[in-house]
Amino acid sequence: MSTNVGEQAFENVRKLIDNVCDRMNVERGCRLRLGECERELTVHFPVKMDDGGIKVFTGFRIVHNDTRGPAKGGIRYHPDVTLDEIRALAALMTLKTAVVNVPFGGAKGAVVCDPKALSLRELERLTRRYAVEINILLGPESDIPAPDVGTNPQIMAWIMDTYSMGKGYSVPAVITGKPIEIGGSKGRFEATGRGCMICALLTAKHLAINLNETTVAVQGFGNVGATAAKLLAGEGCRVIAISDSKGGVYNPKGLNLGGLLAHKRETGSVIGFKDTETITNAELLGLQCDILVPAAIEDQIVTANAASVKARVIIEGANAPTTPEAHEILCDNGILVVPDILANSGGVIVSYLEWVQSLQSFFWDEAEVNDYLQRIMTNALAEVLEISQHEKVDMRTAAYMLALRRLAVAMATRGIFP
Numbered sequence: 032m033s034t035n036v037g038e039q040a041f042e043n044v045r046k047l048i049d050n051v052c053d054r055m056n057v058e059r060g061c062r063l064r065l066g067e068c069e070r071e072l073t074v075h076f077p078v079k080m081d082d083g084g085i086k087v088f089t090g091f092r093i094v095h096n097d098t099r100g101p102a103k104g105g106i107r108y109h110p111d112v113t114l115d116e117i118r119a120l121a122a123l124m125t126l127k128t129a130v131v132n133v134p135f136g137g138a139k140g141a142v143v144c145d146p147k148a149l150s151l152r153e154l155e156r157l158t159r160r161y162a163v164e165i166n167i168l169l170g171p172e173s174d175i176p177a178p179d180v181g182t183n184p185q186i187m188a189w190i191m192d193t194y195s196m197g198k199g200y201s202v203p204a205v206i207t208g209k210p211i212e213i214g215g216s217k218g219r220f221e222a223t224g225r226g227c228m229i230c231a232l233l234t235a236k237h238l239a240i241n242l243n244e245t246t247v248a249v250q251g252f253g254n255v256g257a258t259a260a261k262l263l264a265g266e267g268c269r270v271i272a273i274s275d276s277k278g279g280v281y282n283p284k285g286l287n288l289g290g291l292l293a294h295k296r297e298t299g300s301v302i303g304f305k306d307t308e309t310i311t312n313a314e315l316l317g318l319q320c321d322i323l324v325p326a327a328i329e330d331q332i333v334t335a336n337a338a339s340v341k342a343r344v345i346i347e348g349a350n351a352p353t354t355p356e357a358h359e360i361l362c363d364n365g366i367l368v369v370p371d372i373l374a375n376s377g378g379v380i381v382s383y384l385e386w387v388q389s390l391q392s393f394f395w396d397e398a399e400v401n402d403y404l405q406r407i408m409t410n411a412l413a414e415v416l417e418i419s420q421h422e423k424v425d426m427r428t429a430a431y432m433l434a435l436r437r438l439a440v441a442m443a444t445r446g447i448f449p
């Protein structure tokens with residue numbers, strides 16, 4: 032899996048924060064604080080490999096801002112991940128938790144590694160050592176990680192166990208996205224994709240698009256993309272194309288998603304699935320469809336391909352899949368973009384519910400979790416739409432306005448120590 036994340040990632044988020052702060056006359060101290068990350072930890076640590084050798088890995092944990100509550104954000108395992116990218120993703124978490132109004136700040140972590148090239152034992156040793164290296168930041172009241180690209184519930188379980196061993200007792204609330212058996216929440220695994228589906232349905236209703244005639248293309252067939260595709264199909268949409276890092280498959284009559292999942296499990300890719308035409312990721316992004324869900328990685332819709340996007344609505348399942356320049360082109364072409372900090376917030380919303388359940392040792396059934404998610408996302412989307420219409424701005428600007436308003440008030444109310 033290869034990514035080409037520009038050096039610009041954090042600068043792009045900063046610029047957007049600055050522009051929106053200008054528009055809203057946000058106090059200068061507040062924007063200065065949001066333009067930097069509060070805490071940045073880089074670690075280089077050894078791991079014993081199965082062949083008896085030792086490798087040194089580099090990891091990061093960044094807290095962007097914790098004014099509104101404990102820092103919250105995923106951990107990514109990827110060979111090309113950079114410090115700048117993690118700063119940007121941490122800042123997006125601060126904005127995301129604010130836009131949906133859950134009482135968290137923003138953080139992100141990563142280890143530069145290819146998890147697919149590690150054995151299970153190596154992955155466990157790497158994870159446990161990384162958890163100890165960043166232990167100084169972690170805690171249910173201070174910084175609470177979750178899964179992201181390349182990590183999964185098992186990895187969350189190892190981090191929870193490592194942290195708990197250091198304390199001498201179980202601390203399930205130190206991490207979310209855990210397996211249910213050790214305090215995870217029902218509904219968490221599907222939460223981000225479910226949130227994308229909720230946004231897509233509400234947006235379709237807003238634009239008076241009939242779901243039964245709606246065509247959907249999804250980039251990325253991991254946690255977010257596969258869940259969003261499955262749930263949208265369940266609502267009557269026709270999912271016509273899906274891709275992964277190796278390429279995509281297309282069938283204008285609709286894909287058999289159960290079969291496609293099994294094919295991906297067996298072969299490692301969606302490519303070659305029966306009754307489909309093979310397409311590239313670039314072709315998928317330019318397909319004629321109603322709803323496009325980029326749910327892979329950053330910087331996929333860029334200046335060079337934005338004009339070729341033909342979807343009516345984009346639901347940003349991934350973080351920062353669209354560059355600022357490309358976003359302008361999409362808006363000029365009348366495409367409604369539901370921005371990442373809103374569209375993929377389902378994960379952090381149910382992480383919040385998991386954290387609450389872990390702290391109280393009192394667990395909810397899945398219907399309650401899904402109901403709560405639906406309510407929070409519906410409110411947030413309505414608030415963002417309202418600002419967008421009232422201020423005559425695109426939905427990304429509107430979402431930033433809502434988030435920055437909440438952050439500015441929180442910062443002013445707390446004041447600065449000492």
Ligand code: NAD
Nearest residue numbers: 180181223251252253254255275276326327349350375378
């Ligand atoms: P994942 O690792 O489960 O899946 C990623 C998918 O993207 C895989 O199918 C992979 O093959 C594909 N992919 C990778 N590089 C690609 C490329 N260059 N072109 C096309 N496809 C490519 O990851 P995930 O958890 O589904 O996360 C996907 C995105 O959603 C990321 O941007 C992540 O930050 C964001 N996100 C995830 C969550 C969550 O709860 N998992 C929450 C919020 C946001």
